[in-house]
Amino acid sequence: MDKKTLAAGVAALAVVFTAAACSDSDTGTTTAAPSSVTATSPAEEAVTHNQADVMFARMMIPHHAQAIEMSDMILAKEGIPAEVTALAEQIKAAQGPEIEQLESWLDQGGRPQMPTDAPGAWQNMPGMTSMPMQSMPMQSMPMQSMPMQSMPGMQGMMSAEDMQALSAAQGTEAARLFLTQMIVHHQGAIAMAQTEVENGQSPDTVALAHNIIDAQQQEIDTMRQLLTTL
DSSP states (O other): OOHHHHHHHHHHHHHHHHHHHHHHHHHTOOOOOHHHHHOOOHHHHHHTOOHHHHHHHHHHHHHHHHHHHHHHHHHTSSSOOHHHHHHHHHHHHHHHHHHHHHHHHHHHTTOOOOOOSSTTHHHHSTTOOEEOGGGSOSSSOOGGGOOGGGSOSSOSEEOHHHHHHHHHOOHHHHHHHHHHHHHHHHHHHHHHHHHHHHHOOOHHHHHHHHHHHHHHHHHHHHHHHHHTTO
């Protein structure tokens, strides 16, 4: 085969490959280069999150922060049963890293968090609901019948009066009040997490919501059992 024949053959193959590529493009079946398969543009990344994800993160951060504040209160007291202090430590250990995870996600997306450092910030957040726990009889509270899922916005948050009551309580009374308040607090978190599972779009945020539902329901069961022993 002379050089002219070889060149003609190469040119013919080039035409065939070009036509095939055009045909694939027309039918929408063109295969992207390996480097473009794994690349994700900022626009594509933004599509994986929606407003429900953002609102869940913004509300769950201060919600978790209050649970940690309540746990710190009970851990600073004397005469608290060991099982209750162990639960408070467990709540702090779980919810602290979750706050960091949600804060990191909001920061990476340039999304502002809710302001929580001003006096009365808990009570002034949009859509936040609180329950005057100190006015409810602890022994006869119908926990399972509370319509937590029907409350809009941030659910289960303690009011300033609730937090003051917990701060002032001591011993067994403080332990009982902590458990009673935290059950309602957890119920609110579960309701918020269920809303995220139903409406969220971010796989990571929805997965975190599932974890919150499972972990906090287990803790509710533990707290109800502990209340029977106090």
